[in-house]
Amino acid sequence: MLAETLALSALLFVIGTFGVLVRRNAIIVLLCIELQLNAVNLTLVGLSRQLGIEGQLFVFFTMTVAAAEAAVGLAIIISIFRHYRNVNIENFNLLKW
């Protein structure tokens, strides 16, 4: 079962990466990042079955950080939206020089 779990999480992670690189909507990009995080959580929980409770503890923390990051990220996107009136990340190109 462990192998399948790990394979699943790897696949989910790759799907998440693909989504980050392909989507234009900033909020959906954040959502795909959450997918990646979930994949990692899945790995951790799967391995904790073999290696001890620390895996689950770490998932606890990861989830917390993901929550904080989602909140702040969405706040930023709201601020940007106030300026650009849309959330197309191709418009956020001021980090040029």
Added chain:
Amino acid sequence: MADILFYVFAAMVLGGGLGVVLLQNPVGSLLFMVGTLGSIAGIFVLMEAHFLAAVQVIVYAGAIMVLFLFVIMLLNLGHDYHADLKKGLGAFTAFATAGFLAGLLARQFGGAEENPIYQFFPGPEGMDQLLAEQGAIGAVAFPLFTDYVLAFELVGILLLVALVGAVALAKRRV
């Protein structure tokens, strides 16, 4: 039985993931995400991580996704979403990269089942025993509040900072 359930949940996870990435409508993406999260919670249950499954549903699917939904509704997206997915060379490159990554991870995780390092650890039987002794929540809580209490507190501060930051960033300038 557990295996069949696992594969069902796995299919739902992957389907949800693909839905998140490929759907144009952001609300649709979000709903598929919720589905994914729920399926992952199911898999957590199959892994005997009951507490985490509950936390996953309550925090992730229940709070964070709702937050996303609120923001989408606040910004009134979901109308002009026709060109949301990149096409062409960029998509192909992304696909290739992702594919490489997949191959790499697959190669790495291929031999996970028979790693000799497992002999130093309790293993599934030890986990079951722990759960039987302390219960699902206790198994997580005891180490959390004793060995890892510092990290626990710091994460609390992190949440406070995130809270303050989010409010400061998002509030309307008066």
Added chain:
Amino acid sequence: MTALHLLSTALLQVEAAEAGAAFAPFLPGLVIVLPLLGFLANGILALRTGTRTADSVRAAAATAAEPAAHATLPVSRGSAGHWLPTWVGPGVVGAAFLLTLVNFVRMFGVELEEPVIRTYWTWMTTGSLSIDAAIQLDQLSILMMMVITGVGFLIHVFSVGYMREDPGYARYFAYLNLFVFFMLVLVMGSSFPLMFVGWEGVGLCSYLLIGFWFEDREKADAGKKAFIVNRIGDFGFLVAIFILFATLGTFDYVEVFELAPEVFLPGSAVVTAITLFLLLGAIGKSAQVPLYVWLPDAMAGPTPVSALIHAATMVTAGVYLVARGGVLFALAPAGAAAVATVGAVTAIFAATIALEQYDIKKVLAYSTVSQLGFMFMGVGVGAYAAGVFHLVTHAIFKALLFLGSGAVIHSMHHAFHSTHKGWDPQDMRNMGGLRRFMPVTWATMGIATLAISGIWPFAGFFSKDEIIWYAGAAATGEYRALFTVLWGIALAAAMLTAFYMTRMMVLTFYGENRTGAAEAAHLHEAPFTMTVPLAALAVLSVVGGWINVPEPVQTSLFGGFGLLPMSEWLHHWLEPVTLAADEVRLATLGPYAETAPIGGGHVAWGAVATGAAFVVMILTYRSLVGRIVVPATESVPVSGFRGLLYNKWYVDALYDRLFVQPVVNSSRFLWRWIDQGLIDGAVNATGAVTRGVGWIGSLFQTGQVTTYAFVLTVAALAVLGSLLL
């Protein structure tokens, strides 16, 4: 009283005489330092007051950019700083002359066998080489010092009058003082490298002074030409002293001339090579064939410069070199014969060109080249005293001739300037009959002409006669044929000298005045500061030759049967210096002959030479004085053989074709293809490559978040891959 006492002790070395007769030099270092101080003082003044030349000041005045009043011209007459160069310029040289005189008198009373060396500091030591900054005082060097400071002082005084209105007055005296300094270093240095320092320095000052009016392109080019042609000779000099060091291990004169007879076999390839390379250096500096081409062009500089540098001192450096290195030349008879041959060829060649020149300074320039050829002949046949004697007398009367021509040009320039007639003030065809307007100049130049033509009893007779005699007397043994030919050439050149000098005098001072009626009113004698040096030099031209008259001549008619105050002083004076060389020559080539190649003694040939010269002068005068001369602007170009002489045997054109044009073309090629194309291209390419790489780098900086996420993913992939694979 105390001053007198000091002077007498200084002169007579009373104290030293008590200690035993030895030569104690009196502040010899000061002799060198004084002109250097003069240079610094005048130079600083020149830098502060500007260095424009007369042309630019006139141009500025013409465009009314600034008032043309004399008082505002930098350092010309009437301006604030004018007194400094006027007194300091000649003053330091005069003081140096007095010091040299003191030392000369001291040396006179003492029988000096060995040179006195004064070392001041060590210049450089590397490995086995050690060169000191030291001066050598012996009979030869003190004689040269007297000539340099004495004639130099007179020329400085002359320049005060001549350059009075030139805005570059301070700069002029700065350069002139610097020149005297370097020339003194050249003759007083105790080793070959020190001579070379002076050698190069006088070359530099020559360049600076020839191109003094540098805003005129031709004059600046003349300065460049002088320096470049000199450089060729300098190469020879350096190679010679390198070989010397490689074989003998030392540069100091005393050591070299001691070791040379022991180390070198007479006539061996090494010492012949040394002497031939030294000859190359002397050819460049003393304007012999084939490197004489810079001297006539050097007449572009102010006339006193021509007098000092290109008549009296710098060009004699080559003769001094051969005289100083007499031992080496005696050890290499082939090299010495080469010196004599070069001298003879130059003497006759330059004399032919001078026959057909119309610019008064060009006549004198070619005459100088010719007379230098005579000096080379003298030192080439081993008659060092004779060569140096001619050097001294030539310095006197050639300086006088140049200064006199300077006075003439000065006057003609004023005449043409006042009526704005654009004629060339140096062209003799525009002169004529100046005897009435400038009697003092006429008289002094006449004396100098008689001297240079070899008329008894003037200076040139004795010195030139001596050289011709020794050239003939050296025709013994294996060099009999060569030296006989050279002797004949010398006689012919002497005759030509008489001819062209008389021609010059006739065209300038006799006949009808061709300057023009309006201009003639402005012709006047030169001012006091200019005529006094002329007179002084004229007196010396008369009696200057009486210091080296051989015994047989003294007792003959030419010596007034022993009544005139002549002596063979110079020959004996230089004996300690030339002794080593004379001994070597005696051993290798044998003694001089007693009669000329075709028979006849010293007195007889002296009579023949002076008589023939006198006849040539009379005939020339008679034939030219009545001839109608057309002013320069109306004269027809000269053709045929005369045209060949007038155009200087087309040597300059030949050099241009053979050397200058190929160098210019190859330089142009190198400039365009190597310098601009290859090197600049490489540098530009480096810049372009850097820009290109930067451009490639900039492609990553799109500002797009997705791009950065992509790069991040790829990088993570790479790291992961390198760890896992």
